[in-house]
Amino acid sequence: MTGTTKIVWRGLQVAFFAVGVLIVAMLLFNPPLGLYLLWDVLIPVAPLLLVLAPGLWRNVCPLGSFSLLPAQLGLSRGRTISQAWQQRLLLGAIVLLLVIVPLRHVVLDVYGVVTGIVLLVVAAAAIGLGFVFDWKSAWCSGLCPVYPVEMLYGSRPLVSVPNVQCRVCTGCVSPCRDSSRALVPPDAAKGGSKLLVYLFAGGFPGFVLGWYLVSPNTSAPLLEQIGMAFLLPMAGLLASALLFLGLYLAFPRRRRWLALLFAALAVAIYYWFKLPVMLGLEGDGTHALLNLRAVLPGWSVWALRVGAGALLFGLMLGRKPSAGWSGRVASATA
Numbered sequence: 592m593t594g595t596t597k598i599v600w601r602g603l604q605v606a607f608f609a610v611g612v613l614i615v616a617m618l619l620f621n622p623p624l625g626l627y628l629l630w631d632v633l634i635p636v637a638p639l640l641l642v643l644a645p646g647l648w649r650n651v652c653p654l655g656s657f658s659l660l661p662a663q664l665g666l667s668r669g670r671t672i673s674q675a676w677q678q679r680l681l682l683g684a685i686v687l688l689l690v691i692v693p694l695r696h697v698v699l700d701v702y703g704v705v706t707g708i709v710l711l712v713v714a715a716a717a718i719g720l721g722f723v724f725d726w727k728s729a730w731c732s733g734l735c736p737v738y739p740v741e742m743l744y745g746s747r748p749l750v751s752v753p754n755v756q757c758r759v760c761t762g763c764v765s766p767c768r769d770s771s772r773a774l775v776p777p778d779a780a781k782g783g784s785k786l787l788v789y790l791f792a793g794g795f796p797g798f799v800l801g802w803y804l805v806s807p808n809t810s811a812p813l814l815e816q817i818g819m820a821f822l823l824p825m826a827g828l829l830a831s832a833l834l835f836l837g838l839y840l841a842f843p844r845r846r847r848w849l850a851l852l853f854a855a856l857a858v859a860i861y862y863w864f865k866l867p868v869m870l871g872l873e874g875d876g877t878h879a880l881l882n883l884r885a886v887l888p889g890w891s892v893w894a895l896r897v898g899a900g901a902l903l904f905g906l907m908l909g910r911k912p913s914a915g916w917s918g919r920v921a922s923a924t925a
Contacts, residue, residue: 631878649754752917801827
């Protein structure tokens with residue numbers, strides 16, 4: 592990697608970190624704008640980025656850069672995490688994801704200040720783990736709740752990029768998600784946790800569908816709102832996981848392909864609902880990233896949905912894996 596390339600990547604990291612700081616600041620001091628920037632600008636494009644170039648996101652993620660700051664500055668104790676704890680952190684990341692997403696309906700999509708505080712707490716956890724453990728092992732490839740989604744959507748990256756976060760490979764996790772190709776989520780798990788991760792991969796499409804079917808009732812008591820926010824996503828998760836389990840047992844030689852199929856289904860469901868809102872073709876336009884209601888005819892909603900779904904299935908299932916998320920850096924023991 593040339594000096595110019597390194598400068599460009601560092602510039603991108605600084606820019607994305609500044610965007611992250613801006614979003615948190617707006618959540619705390621201008622909540623409507625902060626909520627829009629987070630949930631209507633950053634989050635809607637993230638799944639597609641994870642399908643196309645997960646390594647790009649891994650290089651510039653503000654929380655990732657923050658968690659690696661102690662290692663970059665030589666301040667981390669660099670403890671190695673055991674295989675058992677790698678599995679526990681992965682399962683912890685899945686639990687966090689399944690808790691945080693339903694809470695969007697009740698809290699995180701509504702109260703910008705609360706969302707900003709949650710992000711600050713998450714940032715503190717990320718850098719705290721970075722001070723203790725080796726490179727990406729505890730946060731980026733461990734407890735980060737986005738990590739399970741990266742694994743689901745990033746198994747067939749279209750673009751592989753240089754790894755600019757790791758100076759040398761210390762073998763902090765095995766297998767390395769950044770440099771290994773053709774991995775599906777259960778490849779990062781071992782023993783009994785492998786089946787649980789398979790079931791998460793199989794249940795995620797139902798979880799996403801259930802989330803979109805929730806109709807928040809802001810006039811109901813808070814506990815009832817929370818219950819309704821979790822009911823449909825968890826019911827969808829269970830139904831989808833049971834369907835996956837049946838296929839998993841019926842086609843034991845196709846388990847990896849089934850995990851990819853259900854991952855593609857999850858991201859296709861996400862954009863089936865989100866894409867029309869992003870383009871202002873559904874809803875009141877307040878959540879639109881680009882409002883095309885005056886430009887596109889009404890029937891275009893269905894054409895966009897079908898076209899996006901076909902594209903996503905093609906990207907995730909129609910190609911053989913050619914590379915990992917990013918290139919492997921030299922080993923520290925080489």
